[in-house]
Amino acid sequence: MRLEAHARTDPGPVREKNEDAFLVDLDTGLFIVADGMGGHAAGEVASAMAVEVIKDILLGDQDPDETRLDRATPDSEETIRERLRYAMNQASQRIRRAAIETPAQAGMGTTVCVLLIDDDLAHLGHVGDSRIYLLRSGRLQRLTRDHTVVQQEIDAGRLTPKLARIVPHKNILTQSVGYHGPVEPDTSTRPVRPGDIFIICSDGLTDPLDDDQITRICLGAPLDQLAEELIQEAIDAGGDDNITAVVVGILDD
Ligand code: CA
Numbered sequence: 001m002r003l004e005a006h007a008r009t010d011p012g013p014v015r016e017k018n019e020d021a022f023l024v025d026l027d028t029g030l031f032i033v034a035d036g037m038g039g040h041a042a043g044e045v046a047s048a049m050a051v052e053v054i055k056d057i058l059l060g061d062q063d064p065d066e067t068r069l070d071r072a073t074p075d076s077e078e079t080i081r082e083r084l085r086y087a088m089n090q091a092s093q094r095i096r097r098a099a100i101e102t103p104a105q106a107g108m109g110t111t112v113c114v115l116l117i118d119d120d121l122a123h124l125g126h127v128g129d130s131r132i133y134l135l136r137s138g139r140l141q142r143l144t145r146d147h148t149v150v151q152q153e154i155d156a157g158r159l160t161p162k163l164a165r166i167v168p169h170k171n172i173l174t175q176s177v178g179y180h181g182p183v184e185p186d187t188s189t190r191p192v193r194p195g196d197i198f199i200i201c202s203d204g205l206t207d208p209l210d211d212d213q214i215t216r217i218c219l220g221a222p223l224d225q226l227a228e229e230l231i232q233e234a235i236d237a238g239g240d241d242n243i244t245a246v247v248v249g250i251l252d253d
Contacts (some may be wrong), residue, residue, distance in 0.1 A: 001194055002251050003029060003117060008227040009244040012204060013235055019043030019054060020244040021051045021110075028059050029117035030248050035130050035202040037176070038099075038108030045097050046110040046178045053091040054114060058083060061219045072248040077121065081187040084114055084125035088177060090187045092127075095178030109179025113144065113200050115248065117192060128176050131206055133214065134190075140215040144187065146191040147174045171203065196250040197223065201230070204243035208234045223249045 003026055005156040019036040021044075032054060058223045075083075091112065094186030099105045111128025124132055129146040145151060153159035164170060175183050197218065206214070214230070221229040227245040234243050 001119065001192070002253055004223060004249045004251055005078070005247065006224055006227045007244070007246040008231050009242070010231050010235070011242050012240055014240040015242060017041060018242045019047055020204070020242040021047035022200075022244050022246050023051045023055055023059070024246060025055070026163070027033070030055065030058060031115040031117075031198075031200055031248055032201040033113045033130050033202055033244050033246055034110045035128065035242070035244070036108065037179075038105060042099070042105040042108035043110070045098070045105055046108040049095050049098065050088075050091040050110045050112050050177050053094055054087040054112065057087040057090055058116070077123070077189045080116065080118070080123050081125070081189060084116065084123060084187050085185050088112055088114070088125060088127055089183055092177040092181060092183045096181050099178065107179060109173075109176035111173070111202070112177045112185075115198055115200055117248070117250070118199075120192055121189055122192045122198065123187070123189050125185045126195060127183045127185045128173050129171070129206075130202045133199040133201070133211075133222040135199065135215070135218045136193075136195065136220060140218060142190070142211060142212055143190075145149045147176075147186075148172060149174060163249070165207075170207075189222065192250050194250055194252040197226070198248040198250075199226075199230070200246040200248070202242060202244040204239055204241035205230055205234050205245055207241060208237035208239035223247065 023032040034047035036043030092112040111130040
């Protein structure tokens with residue numbers, strides 16, 4: 001199997017800044033989306049830091065705790081998920097420290113979605129309300145569960161998913177990288193197969209577009225135009241936030 005990836009990010013029609021950040025690293029199969037928040041451009045700082053720290057820890061040479069993914073010997077799935085959680089926690093601690101040292105960046109934080117594809121397995125980790133979807137056999141599955149107050153209310157049966165899309169507090173996060181210090185990322189591992197398409201996106205995409213609309217767009221656009229198409233449709237649907245879509249296709253050799 002081989003990977004093909006396409007990514008687009010757009011500030012959207014209203015905001016001057018783009019506080020989303022992403023990473024596409026085809027060689028290692030590492031893909032990240034981060035959606036930063038905080039005043040005075042601090043959101044940009046937080047999302048960029050999260051991407052850098054996580055990439056460095058998972059792939060780089062700077063690895064004081066020797067957690068680097070060692071490609072020579074296969075790691076257990078749990079070991080890889082543990083590293084994802086460690087990397088996201090390191091990012092959280094470093095962003096928090098930077099925020100304490102620089103008053104203009106006080107309170108900054110970011111969502112993070114990490115997708116690591118290693119052979120025929122996909123390892124996922126996330127904190128916040130950016131999402132990872134899988135399109136398989138024409139069906140779209142949401143693989144992440146938002147860390148939001150409304151998701152908790154949906155789970156408790158107090159709110160319907162439809163109502164959750166319009167309530168005023170829909171964007172309040174229960175945890176975010178940086179703002180909350182230590183975080184408890186959700187992680188999972190699943191097998192991949194040729195034809196799978198992963199979509200990693202910020203809420204700038206999923207606020208204006210529901211899962212049915214995203215499915216329709218996925219089924220209508222070729223892989224190399226899908227990211228662009230998703231962003232255009234989000235803008236056309238009235239999206240006013242920064243919008244990021246990373247599209248990763250699993251192809252036959
Ligand atoms: Ca956002």
